[in-house]
Amino acid sequence: MAHTYPQTAGKQSASLGPRRNRRWVGAAPYLFIFPWIFGFLVFTLGPLLFSLIISLFDWPIVGKVHFIGLGNYVEMFTDDPLFWKSFGVTLKFAALFVPLNIAVGLGLAILLNQKTRGNAIFRTAFYLPSVISGVALAMIWSWVYSGDYGILNYFLSIIGVQGPDWLNDKHWSLVAMVVASLWGQGSMMLVFLAGLKGIPKDLYESASIDGAGKIRQFISVTIPMLSPTILFNLITSIIAAFQQLTLALLLTGGGPMKSTYFYAMYMYENAFKFFKMGYSAANAWFMFLIVLTLTFLVFKSSEAWVFYEGEMKRKPEKKSKSVRRGRSA
Amino acid sequence: MKKKISLIVLTTALTMTMLSACMGNNESANGTTTQPESGNGSAEVKTLRFATWDTGDALKIEQDIAKKFEANHPGTKVQVEAYADGFDQKLAAGFGAANPPDVMYMWDFPTYHQSLQPLNSYADGDKDLNKDDFYSGLFNYATIDENLYGIPAGFTTRVVYYNKKMFDDAKIPYPKDGWTWDDFQSISKQLTDKAKKQYGFGVRADNDTYDLQGFVWSNGGSYISDDGKTINGFMNSNETADTIQMFGDMVKNGSAVLAGGKGQQSGEDIFKGGKIAMWESGIWPLESFRQAGIDVGTVEMPAFPGKPVKGVVAESALSIAKDSENKDLAWEFIKYYVSNEAIKMRVADLPVRESVVKELKKDQDPLYKPYYTMLERSDNTPAFLLNSKWNEVNRQLSAAVEAVVHGSNAQDVLNQAVKESERYLK
Numbered sequence: 001m002a003h004t005y006p007q008t009a010g011k012q013s014a015s016l017g018p019r020r021n022r023r024w025v026g027a028a029p030y031l032f033i034f035p036w037i038f039g040f041l042v043f044t045l046g047p048l049l050f051s052l053i054i055s056l057f058d059w060p061i062v063g064k065v066h067f068i069g070l071g072n073y074v075e076m077f078t079d080d081p082l083f084w085k086s087f088g089v090t091l092k093f094a095a096l097f098v099p100l101n102i103a104v105g106l107g108l109a110i111l112l113n114q115k116t117r118g119n120a121i122f123r124t125a126f127y128l129p130s131v132i133s134g135v136a137l138a139m140i141w142s143w144v145y146s147g148d149y150g151i152l153n154y155f156l157s158i159i160g161v162q163g164p165d166w167l168n169d170k171h172w173s174l175v176a177m178v179v180a181s182l183w184g185q186g187s188m189m190l191v192f193l194a195g196l197k198g199i200p201k202d203l204y205e206s207a208s209i210d211g212a213g214k215i216r217q218f219i220s221v222t223i224p225m226l227s228p229t230i231l232f233n234l235i236t237s238i239i240a241a242f243q244q245l246t247l248a249l250l251l252t253g254g255g256p257m258k259s260t261y262f263y264a265m266y267m268y269e270n271a272f273k274f275f276k277m278g279y280s281a282a283n284a285w286f287m288f289l290i291v292l293t294l295t296f297l298v299f300k301s302s303e304a305w306v307f308y309e310g311e312m313k314r315k316p317e318k319k320s321k322s323v324r325r326g327r328s329a
Numbered sequence: 330m331k332k333k334i335s336l337i338v339l340t341t342a343l344t345m346t347m348l349s350a351c352m353g354n355n356e357s358a359n360g361t362t363t364q365p366e367s368g369n370g371s372a373e374v375k376t377l378r379f380a381t382w383d384t385g386d387a388l389k390i391e392q393d394i395a396k397k398f399e400a401n402h403p404g405t406k407v408q409v410e411a412y413a414d415g416f417d418q419k420l421a422a423g424f425g426a427a428n429p430p431d432v433m434y435m436w437d438f439p440t441y442h443q444s445l446q447p448l449n450s451y452a453d454g455d456k457d458l459n460k461d462d463f464y465s466g467l468f469n470y471a472t473i474d475e476n477l478y479g480i481p482a483g484f485t486t487r488v489v490y491y492n493k494k495m496f497d498d499a500k501i502p503y504p505k506d507g508w509t510w511d512d513f514q515s516i517s518k519q520l521t522d523k524a525k526k527q528y529g530f531g532v533r534a535d536n537d538t539y540d541l542q543g544f545v546w547s548n549g550g551s552y553i554s555d556d557g558k559t560i561n562g563f564m565n566s567n568e569t570a571d572t573i574q575m576f577g578d579m580v581k582n583g584s585a586v587l588a589g590g591k592g593q594q595s596g597e598d599i600f601k602g603g604k605i606a607m608w609e610s611g612i613w614p615l616e617s618f619r620q621a622g623i624d625v626g627t628v629e630m631p632a633f634p635g636k637p638v639k640g641v642v643a644e645s646a647l648s649i650a651k652d653s654e655n656k657d658l659a660w661e662f663i664k665y666y667v668s669n670e671a672i673k674m675r676v677a678d679l680p681v682r683e684s685v686v687k688e689l690k691k692d693q694d695p696l697y698k699p700y701y702t703m704l705e706r707s708d709n710t711p712a713f714l715l716n717s718k719w720n721e722v723n724r725q726l727s728a729a730v731e732a733v734v735h736g737s738n739a740q741d742v743l744n745q746a747v748k749e750s751e752r753y754l755k
Contacts, residue, residue, distance in 0.1 A: 061425040062444050081749050082724070142592040150592070168534065168590040170735070252591050255535070257732050272418050274720055275440075 051281040059278035072282035083283070085258060086266035089174070093262065094241035096178045101237045102230065104182050109192035110222075123193075130186030138250035141180040142167065145251075167252050170259040177247055177260050181240075188233050195229035196222070227306040235295055242291050263287060376406045377658055380423075380430035382416035387677050394671050398662055405658065429650040431659045435479045436645055438471055439717050446649040447476040451660050458664055462682045464704060470644045470714070479646030480663050483678035485611035486640045486703035487543055489513075489631070493624040495520060495527075495606040504607075506629040506702065510575065513607075513631040518584040520606040531605045532576045532734055534590035538726050539641065539711060541573065546639035546709045547632060548572045552726065557715030560722060560750060565743040573730055574739035587734060611643055612679055612700060627699045629706075640703035641711060645678075722750040 030037075058068050076083050112123050129137065144152050147165025156163040166176040199222065207217050223230075245264040248254055254261035254269075267287065271280035381391055388411050395407035410430055412419040417437070423429040424444045435441060452460055460468075463481055471479035489504065496503055499520055504512065517529025538552070545551060550568030553560050563569065579585035586605070588596035600608045601621035608614075609630075618625045632638045647666055649659045665671055672680050673689075679700055680686050691697045713719040729746040733739045 061421040062441055064443075079752055146592040148593070165590070165593075167592045168587075253535070255731060256590065256735055258728060274724075275421050 051284060054278045055281035055285050057278040059276070059281075061275045061277060065278075068278075072279045073286070075279070076282055076286065082258075082261075082266060086261045086263045089259070089261055090242060090244070090263040093174060093178065093244060094238065096175070097181055097241045097244075098234065098237045100178065101182055101185055101188065101240075102233055105185055105188035105233060106192050106226075106230075108189045109196055112189070112193055113196045126189060127186035129184045132184065134184075134246035135250060137180070137184055138247055141176075141183075141247075142251055145176055145180075168256050170257045173252055173256060173259045177244075177251065180247055180251065181244060188237070191229055191233060192226070195226045199225045224307045227302075228308060231298070231302050231306045235298055238294055238298070239291055242287060373404050374406050375404060375655060375658060376408055377432065377655055377662055378408045378410055378430035379662065380410045380412055380416070380420060380433040382412055382414075382434055384411060384413045387675075390675055390677070394666060394674055397671075397674075398665050401665070402658075402661065407662065424650070427652060429652060431650060431653040431655050432662055433648055433650070434482070434645050435471075435648040436643070437713070438473055438478050439713055439719065441648075442473045442476070442478050444651050445478045446651050446653065446656060447478060448480065448649065448660075449475075449477045452477060452480065455664070458667070462684050463667075464681060464683060466642070466704065466707060467644055467681060469710070470642060471646045471648075473714070479648040480667055481681045482645050482647050482667055483675065484642050484644040484681060484704070485613065485679055486642055486700050486707055487540060487609060487611050488627045488629060488699040488703060490600065490608045490610065490614070490618065491626050491628065492600065492603060492606050493626050495603065503626055504628045504631075506699070508628070508631045509634055510631045511634070514575075514579065514584060517579065517607065518582075521584050523583065525604075527604050528584075528586040528599075528606070530579060530585040530607045530609075531588040531596035531599060532580050532585045533596060534587050534593065534731070534734060536576075536727075536730050536734065538723055538730055539643075539713070541730065542709070542711055543630060543639055543641035543707075544572045545569050546641070547630065547636060549633070549636050551709070552712040553715050553719075553722075555710075555715070557712075558754060560754065561747050564722075564726060564750075565740065565747045567740075570739040570743050573733050573743070577733040577736065577739060580734055581736060612677075615696075616677065625696075627696055629699045629702055638703075638706055639709055640707035641709075642704065642707045716754065718753040721753040725750045 055072055056067060056069055057065055058071070059065050108126055112119065112126065116122075132140075144150055145166035147153060147163070147168065150163075150166070152166065153163035164172045166172050203221050203225065204217055207221050212220065243264055244262050245268060248260050248262045248265045249268070252260040254265050263283075264287070267280050267283040270276045270283060379391075379395060381388065383391060388409070392409050395409050399405055399407055416434075420429070420433060420441070424441070429444065435445070438445075452458055458480070464484075467481035467484055468477060471477055471481065491504060493503065501516060501519060504516065513530075520529035521527065542552065545568065548568045548571060550563070550566050550572060552564045552569065554563055576585070580587050586599070588594065588599055588605070594602075596605060596608055597610070597614045597617065599605045600614075601618060601623060603623065615625070615627075630638050630640065647663045649656055649663070653659055667681065669682065669685050669688075672678070672682060672685050679697070680689065680691060686692050686701065692701050713723070716722070725746040726743075729737075729739075729742040732742045
């Protein structure tokens, strides 16, 4: 394209010289992309690097800023019980949330993939929670979980169970958070549903000709064919679990007795309640590294369990050949 | 495909992680939009920015006061900025961006005093202000290292509210000043009827340790040594632990209900519903109790046997930013704000001037009298004024208090809190 344009333009205004035109034409793509680049630099990369810098400072909003090197990181690891406590809470939450989230999302997607009457209504109904904003969602759940007046304990009382005061009982609050978080995951279900729709019918047909039952088909056809989608959802789930803040902030405020004091909340409070910007930035970078490491590990492991369409799992040397062929084409 | 996904994942991870970093920027951007036109001949009108945490009726009153001030000072515009719940964040962001409001409500002097204008030279000898007319103890709360950083605008002490009808129904005489915590606990027990979901007293699930200080002092304890350097032996002393344990015990033995947890009704709401007979608080809920039709009485805090009752003051003051370009005008505004005229307009606040109290006979009204007698008992210095790192210590102390009202042993958790907090005092 850069080749043809100057020729025609040059004919129109030869006197101005083609060189100038060429320069403009060359710049055109960058001009188009400029708004995004600008936004990225100013609102994304800039703050990112800035936060790395301030993590090396004692940086109260009000008062004097001074450089302390890795002091924030050292304090975090060696001297702050709340850091470990909140990190533990987040790990526990992630360990409960991620598998359940995948299972529920996949389960719902499979149910919605059945050809039944009123399918569209169900799809809408199950997706609806993800349209609700996090704040409204928290309000709804705070009513559901209310010990005295909540609908959950009302249903439990019908079957003769005296439910706990979910959000004020340190043994149940985290479970309550996991369940509430699961509720708004319609988008994950949608991605799974799209993945299910993408599996060719003939695979199931040939499987059933080979005598595979429903369960065998699910294990040998559905799961492998869906594995890239599972990978994607797994990673976004992990990230979501580590970022969980809205619900903690609104539903429990981290309590009771710090049982739902998520790492993100610890970070948030350091920054916006105690105004320790440098310390909070250090917290954030630690979290970023953790998430990055987990993501990396999942990717590494994915080579063993994720299958891409058209890809054949063969011996290593043959695989590398197919890659090379793909590149030349 | 694989590469693409990894790219997507990486960018998602990046953006999500940065969300928190961006929030700070939003705040400061908020601040800059309201930058005043510092009139260098460009405009005759001087704009004074006044930041308040109030909302609703109280905000309305403050706006009216601002309008009156504008009328008395032609060429002045007072821009009332209602920060509401985000007050601390917005104020901190304003200071951080070197763009603070000129005048602001203030209570947390240890955190902000470096950015505030010392007012001694303004206040001393200003006849219009008439410093001697204020309740003298109030200035202590706004003074750090001999520097006065705020002029008291409102205050409240804490009293016990009681529902007269519930006392009448149970044929229990109303509590009187000079009662003890033993009286309090036995009354609470008598007025509790779990079958009717009715309780003698409500304990907050989420206590502000600041408010509990009055009780701790009344029992002869304190959170921190007078020089502000030691917490071991203070925050975890027997006196402190016993005081906090008392509230935990009342929840445990059923003579009080834990109120105001997440998703639970607040203690105020239950009191308004006539299901709590006694409630402990400042002046704030009084008006709403009346509006709810509760025949409410107030009484001084109970005493620990043989020890004097102590109170704690929650005070709001007005301060001027060090960076303000309109300090003289700001001072004029503050003076008007604490003048007799403006104090009378602020009906929700307890008057800070003795002359106004006398004129309105507030100290003779049985409903208001306890606030003023408690004020006389409030001569201890709260912990946050004694140590600049108190916020950090308080984080552990709050967790300990929460644990106690949820059933933990006060002495144990306070020992733990002291252990985890001592590093901040080095």
